[in-house]
Amino acid sequence: MDKKINSKKPSTLCIHEGNVEDTTFGSTVSPIYMGTSYKYSQSENRYPRYFNTPNQEGLSKKIASLEKGEKALVFGSGMAAISTTLLSFLKKGDHVVFQKDLYGGTTNLINKVFKNFGIKYSLVTSDIESIKKAICSDTKIIYVESPSNPLLKIIDLEKIGKLGKEKKITTIIDNTFASPINQQPIELGIDVVIHSGTKYLGGHSDISAGAVISTTQNIDCIHEMAKNLGGHLSDYTVWLLERSVKTLSLRVAKQNENALKMAQFLSKNSNINKVYYPGLESHEGHEIAKKQMKNFGGMLSFSLKDNVNADLFLKALKLIPVSLSLAGVESSILQPHLTSHVLLTDSERAEQGISSQLLRFSLGIEHIDDLTNDIENALIQL
Numbered sequence: 001m002d003k004k005i006n007s008k009k010p011s012t013l014c015i016h017e018g019n020v021e022d023t024t025f026g027s028t029v030s031p032i033y034m035g036t037s038y039k040y041s042q043s044e045n046r047y048p049r050y051f052n053t054p055n056q057e058g059l060s061k062k063i064a065s066l067e068k069g070e071k072a073l074v075f076g077s078g079m080a081a082i083s084t085t086l087l088s089f090l091k092k093g094d095h096v097v098f099q100k101d102l103y104g105g106t107t108n109l110i111n112k113v114f115k116n117f118g119i120k121y122s123l124v125t126s127d128i129e130s131i132k133k134a135i136c137s138d139t140k141i142i143y144v145e146s147p148s149n150p151l152l153k154i155i156d157l158e159k160i161g162k163l164g165k166e167k168k169i170t171t172i173i174d175n176t177f178a179s180p181i182n183q184q185p186i187e188l189g190i191d192v193v194i195h196s197g198t199k200y201l202g203g204h205s206d207i208s209a210g211a212v213i214s215t216t217q218n219i220d221c222i223h224e225m226a227k228n229l230g231g232h233l234s235d236y237t238v239w240l241l242e243r244s245v246k247t248l249s250l251r252v253a254k255q256n257e258n259a260l261k262m263a264q265f266l267s268k269n270s271n272i273n274k275v276y277y278p279g280l281e282s283h284e285g286h287e288i289a290k291k292q293m294k295n296f297g298g299m300l301s302f303s304l305k306d307n308v309n310a311d312l313f314l315k316a317l318k319l320i321p322v323s324l325s326l327a328g329v330e331s332s333i334l335q336p337h338l339t340s341h342v343l344l345t346d347s348e349r350a351e352q353g354i355s356s357q358l359l360r361f362s363l364g365i366e367h368i369d370d371l372t373n374d375i376e377n378a379l380i381q382l
């Protein structure tokens with residue numbers, strides 16, 4: 001790792017690190033290399049599915065520097081990054097400890113695919129004691145998300161990292177909700193960091209991508225599996241994502257600010273039962289979040305009081321779209337029980353605290369007054 005490069009601040013790295021130099025014309029921005037055919041040599045053969053085109057390597061370097069990792073790979077989706085990473089560390093008979101409240105696609109992958117390959121796993125609650133208890137002699141991976149979806153639960157990453165090192169178990173975090181601007185898990189002792197680049201890294205709701213960041217040794221191992229599974233990102237999209245990451249720190253700073261203001265605003269509204277945001281002192285993970293996050297992120301959830309009709313409330317919103325996904329420059333809101341958690345049974349949802357009154361809110365970069373006005377006006381109409 002180049003210490004001098006990594007000592008630069010994230011906002012600088014977003015812009016200057018890993019750009020592809022234009023040696024022909026001297027353009028300030030990276031040229032796009034769309035080629036699928038390169039001169040071959042004994043040392044290196046470039047090919048998009050080998051994850052080593054100039055643009056893929058440049059963006060990987062930028063993302064690795066933001067997460068303070070030695071190396072990274074960029075993928076065609078978050079799930080491509082997650083599945084490739086898990087399969088590169090696991091074989092038949094191995095065991096994984098997963099946190100229960102994972103991204104729905106990850107839960108689906110585990111439940112539908114792992115059994116067929118003889119990979120064992122435990123799904124446990126988001127606390128270190130439950131994770132410790134689930135570890136057995138075959139455990140190869142501990143896999144967590146913090147803040148988690150949709151209740152923004154916080155897990156102590158330093159403790160997870162330490163536990164992994166003690167037991168010689170690889171620790172992996174899906175860091176999508178925090179973004180590398182708010183949380184750098186490698187510094188806290190976590191081995192592997194994964195992102196759905198479709199969210200904050202892309203940030204404009206128009207790119208599907210994924211990334212994994214770790215040591216050279218781990219990434220080289222994931223790279224071998226990645227070439228076999230072929231979940232790479234096309235060079236044009238790599239180039240677009242590089243462009244998006246240039247504004248990552250600006251966007252996330254505004255999203256952090258808007259989310260905190262919105263959480264405070266919602267906490268004071270009599271139609272709202274509870275607000276889940278790690279930046280609020282009332283949040284059960286607030287103290288740990290303060291310790292391990294640089295800021296609390298752009299995501300929050302809140303539950304409406306039982307007498308407020310959630311469907312009518314969402315219909316009454318004029319500015320904020322009711323839509324899937326998150327982390328765009330536009331704010332968006334959704335009902336987890338109909339979307340990310342629709343595949344769970346009623347009792348599983350109840351156990352995780354996901355009622356039909358719960359709404360997940362992704363804050364964009366609009367002016368906060370327009371956002372709070374939209375919420376207030378929608379509530380007044382009910």
Ligand SMILES: *Cc1c(COP(=O)(O)O)cnc(C)c1O
Nearest residue numbers: 077078079103174176196198209
């Ligand atoms: C969206 C998301 C994913 C999956 O990413 P895709 O790009 O949709 O494949 C994984 N983890 C989290 C936390 C997400 O929000």
